Amino acid sequence: MKSLTKNMITNFKKGKMNQRDFKIGEKVTYTPKGEKGIVLGFPPSLNYLFVVYDNWEYYRDYTAISTNVMHLKKGWKDETI
Numbered sequence: 001m002k003s004l005t006k007n008m009i010t011n012f013k014k015g016k017m018n019q020r021d022f023k024i025g026e027k028v029t030y031t032p033k034g035e036k037g038i039v040l041g042f043p044p045s046l047n048y049l050f051v052v053y054d055n056w057e058y059y060r061d062y063t064a065i066s067t068n069v070m071h072l073k074k075g076w077k078d079e080t081i
Helices: 007-011
Strands: 027-030 036-040 046-055 065-068 072-074
Touching: 027 046
Parallel strands: none
Antiparallel strands: 027 036, 027 072, 036 046, 046 065
16 A cells, blocks of 8 residues: 555645545544555535445445544555555
């Protein structure tokens, strides 16, 4: 996976991370529970992403959950970005 850009890290530290910092199909971790997910899409609000948890092989066929980007971390815990 691509490494985080300097701008993305700065935005995240300032609490300005939004959906533009993610892409469809990207692996993410829901930090409050450590759940692994994949970005499925972008709702109208820049502060949220549609994320599928589990069922990663066919994630496009499953219903996603609207998740606040401030609760997401790029990548999965057991993988390096």
